Amino acid sequence: KQEVTQIPAALSVPEGENLVLNCSFTDSAIYNLQWFRQDPGKGLTSLLLIQSSQREQTSGRLNASLDKSSGRSTLYIAASQPGDSATYLCAAGDDYKLSFGAGTTVTVRA
Amino acid sequence: GAVVSQHPSWVICKSGTSVKIECRSLDFQATTMFWYRQFPKQSLMLMATSNEGSKATYEQGVEKDKFLINHASLTLSTLTVTSAHPEDSSFYICSASVAQPYEQYFGPGTRLTVT
Numbered sequence: 001k002q003e004v005t006q007i008p009a010a011l012s013v014p015e016g017e018n019l020v021l022n023c024s025f026t027d028s029a030i031y032n033l034q035w036f037r038q039d040p041g042k043g044l045t046s047l048l049l050i051q052s053s054q055r056e057q058t059s060g061r062l063n064a065s066l067d068k069s070s071g072r073s074t075l076y077i078a079a080s081q082p083g084d085s086a087t088y089l090c091a092a093g094d095d096y097k098l099s100f101g102a103g104t105t106v107t108v109r110a
Numbered sequence: 111g112a113v114v115s116q117h118p119s120w121v122i123c124k125s126g127t128s129v130k131i132e133c134r135s136l137d138f139q140a141t142t143m144f145w146y147r148q149f150p151k152q153s154l155m156l157m158a159t160s161n162e163g164s165k166a167t168y169e170q171g172v173e174k175d176k177f178l179i180n181h182a183s184l185t186l187s188t189l190t191v192t193s194a195h196p197e198d199s200s201f202y203i204c205s206a207s208v209a210q211p212y213e214q215y216f217g218p219g220t221r222l223t224v225t
Contacts, residue, residue, distance in 0.1 A: 032213070043116075043203055043218035044154075089153060096142060096207065098214055100153040 002027045004092050006101035014109050019077040021104045023090035028068045032093040035064050035075050037086045038103070044089065048075070080108045113137055114206050116217035123194055123224055131189045131220045133204030139184035140206035144214065145177075148201040160187055194224040 003026040013019060023033070032051050036044040048057045048064040050073070056065040061078040077084055087105045091098040113136040123129050133143060142161050146154040158179050160166040166179035176198075178190040187206075191198055201221055205214040 034213070036216075041201075041221070044216040046213075046216070049213050093214075097144075097156060097159065098205075099156075102153045 002030075002092050002094055002099040004090060004099050004101040006088075006090060006104050008104060009102065010105045010107075012107040012109060013080055015080060015082060017080055017108075019075075019080050019084070019106060019108075021075040021077075021088050021090075021106070023073040023075070023101055025071045025073075025092040025099070027092075027094060028071050030068065030092045030094045031096075033064075033066050033073045034091045034093065034098065035062075035073075036089045036091065038089060039086050047088075080106075082108045082110045084108050112213075112215040114204065114215045114217040116202075116204055116220050118220060119218060120221040121223070123222070125195055125224055126193055128190055128192045129194055129222060131191075131202055131204075131222075133187045133189070133206070133217055135185045135206040135215070138206075138208065138215075141184075141209045142207050143181055143187040144205045144207070145179060145187075145189050146203045146205070148203060148219075154203060157189075191222065194222070196224045198222065199224045 005024045007022050034049050035047040050057045050066040063076045066073045087103040089103045091100045115134045117132045145157045148154050157172045158166045158168045160181040162184045168174045181187040203219040205216045207214045
């Protein structure tokens, strides 16, 4: 069974600092790795999807890397803004299911 | 594109009653739909997976007679919480995917409160 771990559970940074969020998974036989953002009481917003054959994906200030062999993915958010405050979830896709981590709650202080 | 809607967005019901939640893919046909629940400050837990026209596959520990899933078309799946109890209060989120690349598109969620 796939186990996904996210460290740290919470992170508080001043505005402008770069964010590094870590995700690890136990079974490297994944189809893809997705990063989501969730605001309090809301659904999920997909940020980045990395296929198993890819090493990274970029969208604006966001960059996500994937190292299947070591079972790790990292989400980088450059020049953080207060609007980036949210919970970030990673999910490993194996077969057609997603296994979610518990998330990292980010607070960006103005 | 790839928009998934849920209805209702929130619902309050009395203990012992049943509640139906709809999940629709608005601009694509979904091969598979998924139902998750999320308790406060916890991650999403997959409850069941359903394909159009066939029975849902439930995850271990999920009562299939309590959480009825119907997947009548490629754009609509429903989750019915039968004989709801306060412990069923949670945030229910659905998602829909197409065969490749298996990316899941998530609905906005339904907050269920059972009093």
